[in-house]
Amino acid sequence: MINYTLKCDKNHRFDSWFKSVEAFDMLINKSLIICSECGSTNITKAIMAPSVSTSRKKDEPRKEIQTKSKIKNDILELKKKIEANSEYVGNNFANEARSMYLGEAPERSIYGEAKADDAKKLIDDGIPVMPLPFLPAKKTN
Structure with missing residues (x-):
């Protein structure tokens, strides 16, 4: 599973999980990802902070x-x-x-x-x- 922060052409941001990079690409190419705020299908990946493992994250x-x-x-x-x-x-x-x-x-x-x-x-x-x-x-x- 892969998590992306996405945004539409009206700059509404949302997170979504995908089975793989290929699954995301297939959905985006078919305009099947829709902004829940405005209904736009013009969606791109937004800049995300990296997820870094630390010892505190063991649990x-x-x-x-x-x-x-x-x-x-x-x-x-x-x-x-x-x-x-x-x-x-x-x-x-x-x-x-x-x-x-x-x-x-x-x-x-x-x-x-x-x-x-x-x-x-x-x-x-x-x-x-x-x-x-x-x-x-x-x-x-």
């Missing part, structure tokens, strides 16, 4: 594992709640969200997939959407 790997485990459990809990209380609309997410916003479809909690440019258009139009930190059950084995 940190255990804490890091515990923290990652808690985060994983929290995400799983969030996924269960969303799947139990929301309608999965698949690739029709952007159209369905826009229809609800315009009053053309009944308002309800939905989740699904959208292309990066479609998600950005929703955000630009003031339609409240956000990426979820998991794949829907229908997309996992």
Whole structure:
């Protein structure tokens, strides 16, 4: 795993983890990394301070594992709640969200997939959407 500090063209900064340098490059080249503040897909690596090991950090790997485990459990809990209380609309997410916003479809909690440019258009139009930190059950084995 590799951690990068990233920034968008509006200088919003955020951190993200990637499986590898190659995984990051693939996601950035396909414009699949989106700024959560403005929806921009014009993302670059920001200057980061190096991570230097010291003797004080010997116990940190255990804490890091515990923290990652808690985060994983929290995400799983969030996924269960969303799947139990929301309608999965698949690739029709952007159209369905826009229809609800315009009053053309009944308002309800939905989740699904959208292309990066479609998600950005929703955000630009003031339609409240956000990426979820998991794949829907229908997309996992």
